Amino acid sequence: MHQEWLLKSCGAFSYFFETIPRKLLRFQLQRAYLSTVDPSKLTVMEKSDEKQKASTLESREWSKTGSPSNESTDIKNLSDTQHAVKRTLEGDERACKVPKLGTDEHHPSPSNILRKRKVALLLAYSGSGYMGMQIQKDVTTIETDLVSALYKAGVIPEEHAEEMQKMKFQRAARTDKGVSAAMQLCSLKMLLPENCIEKINERLPAQIKVFSIKRVTQGFNSKNNCDNRTYSYLMPTYAFTPVEQNVTEDFKISDDSLKLAREVLSMFKGTHNFHNFTAGKKATDPSAKRYIIDIQCGEPFVQEGLEFITVTVRGQSFMLHQIRKMIGLTIAVVRGLAAKESVQQAFEHPKMDIPKAPGLGLLLEKLHYDAYNKRYGKDGLHETLDWEDIRMDLDKFKAEQIYPTIIQTELKEKSMLQWLQTLHLHTFMQSEEEYGVETPKLRDVWTKVKEFSKEKQKFHKV
Template structure:
């Protein structure tokens, strides 16, 4: 009996609630198919404002995963990688994307939110003719490339972009990378020659250089060509696909050659050390056996060529292009349409700057004088000259041990207390004098030595013979 009373009361309450709802509200609650919809009163004020006159909401711009092709001259920048403490290439690009409204500021502050990645990391002062970034951005913007480049300095350019697969990562999908090193040919001049811009590289020297570069092709343990990596570590093993020296050419009275290396990946200072030991062998500072020693677990003293001539040419995506570039949905990452702009940028902002800087500042010429101070043999880990403290001590030692320096305008060669030869045609070696400085007065005027592996030691040494 009690149950029937409760059921009756419940039915009465339900009927009263139904009569309280207005006809207009009931109409809003149901559509033509009888499905329930939210009441108009429950819509927020913000939602009402977004509705247009036609009753439709504005279309939200979607972020798309893209591969963005960039090029830059690295002079004046502390590498490409994002660093809030110093000026870098990626800092400039991300702020340009914010100003173009491709990304919000919070994504520039935390790039991981947009799956940001770079194909190749370049160090301080190193340029790139082509490098790739992968990220999620809004691309439904008119004249997008022009707007991005308008917010970038002239030495940094965005050449183009391509829609990619959602899981594309420009670093992990990269098959291999090509670097170029623009080198003055007098770097390969024999030790008995006075080094000047007038030196011209013969076909025999080019052949000798290519023979030495070929020694690095294949899979090897390159622990002696980088810093703080042991021979037993897996990351010490790298694969070099090709390593060649092109025919020399003359620019503004100075002869240059382009050394091209293509490899799966490279470590810090890797390319510069391979080129450094090649120069030392061709010049006659050491023998070919140094390369054989460098494959052994022990630490070997390998010179590091100046970073001035190093340039990233391009990353390669052969497997990605083969798998996705022909599916009819995604374009291949070959950048054929952008080649004219890339070539023009390389010539105006990278190659010409490298060659002009070398001709004006003689960076390579001064570096050649330090080769005779290297051991080219097994050394203790404590003597690793890649550390900042040891590098400064090493440069100071070069200054102390060098007896003769002829200024670059007239060429130069060196007489060292450690060497058993004197390359100068006008000065005879004093074999009876172990002091080396007892019959000479040396005045050294040095500017501040910047602790930077990519910059040269700016010094002038004057000789006054008694």
């Protein structure tokens, strides 16, 4: 009671500071501050420190009210305590309740305040039914559901959900419509309450799941700090059916076709100009040069009565549709619709007609942060970004949510089968600018080839 009276007295003195000497105000503020501390528990040095803190408090309070010479102090500049004292003097009993630090949500205790931290959020998802990863207007994307879950879980404010740049949001890779990810990383600033991952997953659909949240450096960017990325492409082997044969779902790839597919895929290794494997890039654009570290074609396997094969490619970075066009050209060569030399020609010529394979089978497999781990992973402050400790959980999600969705969707919608029906319409040839006057002759020859292929091309649904 004595302490509260002193605080109110200080506010009154501050409010009528024109008639009170500054030394008396300092004395009252020091007494009010020290009255909250048990003097018996303080040493001489600590008492001196407490007086210094009280003096600092007085300076801050004085700065709010202005200097004694300023007689035109505005009522709007009064502190909360001064307003309470003024209302008390005017007869408002409610003003006796002076807010104290840590007593309500507007004056939280420093120990209860959660600060936003820069983190790396690892998630996996099945892209079926989504219009890609990146948030877009009027359509549902992976980020649409993710950001909504973050907001509902209370780890980001509403303004950050509406303007994602405010939380420094960045994805490691952008996936297209229907493309899935067994490992996707987002960097952002967010709160880290207890059971954070569980709270977020409770607000996400089953085909999206957050697996890990790790603290990272303030300058970390999940896209720019990613050294390279690994993708896989799962497809039925009937995509390699020779052009002179009918395409059926009970097709099994031969050893010769598998060997040819691996030879064609190996031609993509190294640094090449992939301007023909994306959209809107010219041959002279230096950003079209990409480095493919490794590319492998696995052994065929049977699932749900259908034979599948997986192509795995690891590269520094990939452009829009690049992998799907690489797969599309490989299928055309193995089927006999394009020459093997078409791969090298696609790197050299200004423009070629290359189709992109369906997006259903494409999967972002792994992200690599070797340089970041080497620099910060062992500094004692940050964790390495490798997630080997949860590898089994990631593989389980892929086996339960991603692969079954790809296989069942292929069996139901037959996206590869439908795509093969139009494959023979592509020329896999250089542009007219490249061949000039010879183009009409080549077009006539190729038209006859396409007409023959169209007659031979019959598709049966099993």
